[in-house]
Amino acid sequence: MKREAAWYKDAIIYQIHVRTFFDGNGDGIGDFQGLAQKLDYVQQLGVDAIWLMPFFPSPLRDDGYDISDYRSVHPRYGKLEDLKTFLSSAHERGIRVIIELVANHTSDQHPWFQESRSSQNNPKRDWYVWSDTDTRYRGTRIIFLDTEMSNWAWDPISKSYYWHRFFSHQPDLNFDNPAVRDEMWNVMKFWLDLGVDGFRLDAVPYLIEREGTNCENLPETHAVIREWRKKLDEQFPGTMLLAEANQWPADLRPYFGEGDEFHMAFHFPLMPRMFMGLRLEDRKPITEILQQTPEIPASCQWCLFLRNHDELTLEMVTDMERDYMYDIYASDKTMRLNLGIRRRLAPLLDNDRRRIELMNGMLMSLPGTPIIYYGDEIGMGDNIYLGDRNGVRTPMQWSGGGNGGFSTADPESLYSPPILNPVYGYQAVNVLSQQRSEHSLLSWMKNIIRSRQSSPVFGSGSIEFLHPANHRVLAYVRQLGRETVLVVNNLSSAAQAVELDLRRYKGNILIEMFGKNIFPRIGDLPYMLTMGPYQFYWFRLRRI
Amino acid sequence: MADETLLSDDFLRQLMNVGEVDILVGLSTYNNANTIQPVIRAIQSGILKYFARERAVIINADGGSQDATPELAIAASIDDIWNASKVYALRTLHSISTRYAPTPDSGTALRTILSAADLLRAKVCVVISPDATSIEPDWLQRLVRPITVDKFDMVSPLYRRQKFEGVLMRNVLYPMTRAVYGYGIREPYASEFAISGRLATDFLSSEIWNDDWGKSGAEICLTVAAITGNYRVCQTFLGTKGQPERNANDLVAVIRRTVGSLFASMDRHFAVWSVISGSQPIATIGAESEVTPEVVRVNRKRLRDMFSSGVAELKPVFESILSETTLAELRIIATLETAHFKFPAELWAKTVFEFASSYHKAVINRDHIIQALVPLYRGRALSFMLENRDASGDEIERSVEILCGEFERQKPYLLETWADRK
Numbered sequence: 003m004k005r006e007a008a009w010y011k012d013a014i015i016y017q018i019h020v021r022t023f024f025d026g027n028g029d030g031i032g033d034f035q036g037l038a039q040k041l042d043y044v045q046q047l048g049v050d051a052i053w054l055m056p057f058f059p060s061p062l063r064d065d066g067y068d069i070s071d072y073r074s075v076h077p078r079y080g081k082l083e084d085l086k087t088f089l090s091s092a093h094e095r096g097i098r099v100i101i102e103l104v105a106n107h108t109s110d111q112h113p114w115f116q117e118s119r120s121s122q123n124n125p126k127r128d129w130y131v132w133s134d135t136d137t138r139y140r141g142t143r144i145i146f147l148d149t150e151m152s153n154w155a156w157d158p159i160s161k162s163y164y165w166h167r168f169f170s171h172q173p174d175l176n177f178d179n180p181a182v183r184d185e186m187w188n189v190m191k192f193w194l195d196l197g198v199d200g201f202r203l204d205a206v207p208y209l210i211e212r213e214g215t216n217c218e219n220l221p222e223t224h225a226v227i228r229e230w231r232k233k234l235d236e237q238f239p240g241t242m243l244l245a246e247a248n249q250w251p252a253d254l255r256p257y258f259g260e261g262d263e264f265h266m267a268f269h270f271p272l273m274p275r276m277f278m279g280l281r282l283e284d285r286k287p288i289t290e291i292l293q294q295t296p297e298i299p300a301s302c303q304w305c306l307f308l309r310n311h312d313e314l315t316l317e318m319v320t321d322m323e324r325d326y327m328y329d330i331y332a333s334d335k336t337m338r339l340n341l342g343i344r345r346r347l348a349p350l351l352d353n354d355r356r357r358i359e360l361m362n363g364m365l366m367s368l369p370g371t372p373i374i375y376y377g378d379e380i381g382m383g384d385n386i387y388l389g390d391r392n393g394v395r396t397p398m399q400w401s402g403g404g405n406g407g408f409s410t411a412d413p414e415s416l417y418s419p420p421i422l423n424p425v426y427g428y429q430a431v432n433v434l435s436q437q438r439s440e441h442s443l444l445s446w447m448k449n450i451i452r453s454r455q456s457s458p459v460f461g462s463g464s465i466e467f468l469h470p471a472n473h474r475v476l477a478y479v480r481q482l483g484r485e486t487v488l489v490v491n492n493l494s495s496a497a498q499a500v501e502l503d504l505r506r507y508k509g510n511i512l513i514e515m516f517g518k519n520i521f522p523r524i525g526d527l528p529y530m531l532t533m534g535p536y537q538f539y540w541f542r543l544r545r546i
Numbered sequence: 547m548a549d550e551t552l553l554s555d556d557f558l559r560q561l562m563n564v565g566e567v568d569i570l571v572g573l574s575t576y577n578n579a580n581t582i583q584p585v586i587r588a589i590q591s592g593i594l595k596y597f598a599r600e601r602a603v604i605i606n607a608d609g610g611s612q613d614a615t616p617e618l619a620i621a622a623s624i625d626d627i628w629n630a631s632k633v634y635a636l637r638t639l640h641s642i643s644t645r646y647a648p649t650p651d652s653g654t655a656l657r658t659i660l661s662a663a664d665l666l667r668a669k670v671c672v673v674i675s676p677d678a679t680s681i682e683p684d685w686l687q688r689l690v691r692p693i694t695v696d697k698f699d700m701v702s703p704l705y706r707r708q709k710f711e712g713v714l715m716r717n718v719l720y721p722m723t724r725a726v727y728g729y730g731i732r733e734p735y736a737s738e739f740a741i742s743g744r745l746a747t748d749f750l751s752s753e754i755w756n757d758d759w760g761k762s763g764a765e766i767c768l769t770v771a772a773i774t775g776n777y778r779v780c781q782t783f784l785g786t787k788g789q790p791e792r793n794a795n796d797l798v799a800v801i802r803r804t805v806g807s808l809f810a811s812m813d814r815h816f817a818v819w820s821v822i823s824g825s826q827p828i829a830t831i832g833a834e835s836e837v838t839p840e841v842v843r844v845n846r847k848r849l850r851d852m853f854s855s856g857v858a859e860l861k862p863v864f865e866s867i868l869s870e871t872t873l874a875e876l877r878i879i880a881t882l883e884t885a886h887f888k889f890p891a892e893l894w895a896k897t898v899f900e901f902a903s904s905y906h907k908a909v910i911n912r913d914h915i916i917q918a919l920v921p922l923y924r925g926r927a928l929s930f931m932l933e934n935r936d937a938s939g940d941e942i943e944r945s946v947e948i949l950c951g952e953f954e955r956q957k958p959y960l961l962e963t964w965a966d967r968k
Contacts, residue, residue, distance in 0.1 A: 496566070499562060
């Protein structure tokens, strides 16, 4: 595939878990063979790239984020050859593939850890962070509060403590050790040689530990990233690094460096505030966080998302905001996990089509590269009674037939029960039925993806917020060169009138981007719009 | 329904931008720049602390201030452009202002606030005086929660007052309202109160707005409307109430606005109050009304002189208003030296009732009747202060209770004079 620089800035990414998407061999588990079969669907959706969740050999105690072999494919998902076939098929369709690089930690079953724990003198002893006490790095927070009491775990074999920022079965690698850094680069190189287009680096802020700090975002961590990025640019130009760093925007900014660290980073604090703004019917949470978002180098990009495979994280909100989000979106405590809410998009929005569209409209028009989580394009539901985050990782619903068209295996042998309830079950919500309707959510999603892709302004343009006196309306202008797009979102459940100060665009006419209808020319007076509940407009400004 | 003609286009535009709210806090102002800032800050803090999730708006109805009062009110807005106090807020808090008239008029101000509450479908409408400098953020929850949680329709305040503050309230408005309408509401003419959206809407459509007396004493009419309309009324303890400075001439205007409106309300609600005997307490949240021992300095001799000269100079007027026996008794006490001065509760209740009846019959110009009450009230106020010079807070409360009992005891006399008097 042609290695265009900065392709990621204008891309739309589709997040897939191999296990959940399509079962090609009928064993009840999604696999690369099945994924390859569904590439036409992904292509028709109109996305530019696929982000694959971990597919490596693993004990699967954290859904693959506990890797035991970085250079292979988990047998459940197929063979390396299957992945290569999938990769080339995706590239043939113009779809790039981003894979996970869970660099911070391995599974405790990884041979590296087995060697490391086997003896204090083992050459790999220093590949992990060991200690005789559990009192080092005391200023470090515990991330998985629901399950972990400490960041240290006692290893009875080597009779010492090892450091882990996540589950205790996920020991952190020691990136102070040059051998570890080199080996991780070799892992990256292995996949890049196979043709992957980029990596989403998991748990980036935690690579390095230092006493007296909170062990997050340390300068030494940035040095590791820069080292990898330099090699990437030199040897694999046109590939991309995406940071998973659940931090405040100001703390995230250094991960872009001077354009010499990550190409992209998730904007974690924005996502809960979009949900908050919608429910409060007030743009304040959204505009405030975006106003606090620092400028990033021109070659860099934010990654925006509404939902993903994890809980809707509430780490980057205030206590008051978190309480509000819990009360509004997770009144049933079963829906809560760690500091977040384990629900999919449609159930979070009460399956309200207007709100789902509005949220997707904002996702597609705010500055950044949008990521769509598999199934959200058809409004899939969740199962909060499955443990951990498995409730949002249920089988993709392809049809109203057996197992929702996901697998031909016996239902009992599926890796997870499909959603069966009358509202979100596969008989009510599935790809096949939505492909038959021009007015389905799936068709609408295809349409908005096309609209976004019709203008580079969304991926690379500047943003200027308008501040209409009506706080229920979020309005902004995206601009790139001579291309200007006005976006107006009504966050309210009621119809709203809004006056926009568009005097600087006087003389332009507005062309609504979905229906291509012409709206009145902008004059000296405030531009008056009336908007239905949760309605949004994208207007292309043209001077004719 | 809100009277749209009351609201300017600009104010309507502002309301449109605010949209539906849960809590509306209204401030009626006129040249309050010296006091409004701490008041509005406390309101803002109260909203953010206790009602962070609720949709709230502060509405300033201004009577033509020349001292930038409206600008200070508007500066309390918290939004994504302007956050003057740099406080954290979950959502936008609008603070808007409108000039309802070129001259101040508390009735029109209240009507403007209630119209806004009606248009914005506020669940609770709180009114705060711009000179309530003793306000604490806590007042907001004390006023709002009884409506949102306990489903009351009106929350009337109780204060911790200095010994001789609120003399008019203790000697006329409270005992009279209690005896006439049968409810022991301590502050029937409140400068801080809260009402439900339902009561706000209903009161807006009442007849009082067509009546000068109603408009000028809209607050007391609101209390009477709540009582007579079987709305759920409660009282809540707010704490210290500072007393704004007033000159002596203010008293006529205050009595016109309060007692005059109370008398006028009796005309409208005769069918309700005429069948009530005795009184019932109303639900009270927090402490009862408190009295602190600090004494406000009063020129007693001047009060006595004003009383005596009033009795003498207004003799022809009193002959139209009062019975012969009452007038004779007043003339006797008008001769008493300050040290021995006493205006007994029994005579005071009888006097007020005769004024009310005369007002009803309009024996002379009604405004003259109200003005004639002023010197007599001064006499009663002097007597109250002398009687309670060394009294404790509890003793003062007992004395007020005795006065209320006297008003209730003489209510049959009120009914008799109401019907019989020419």
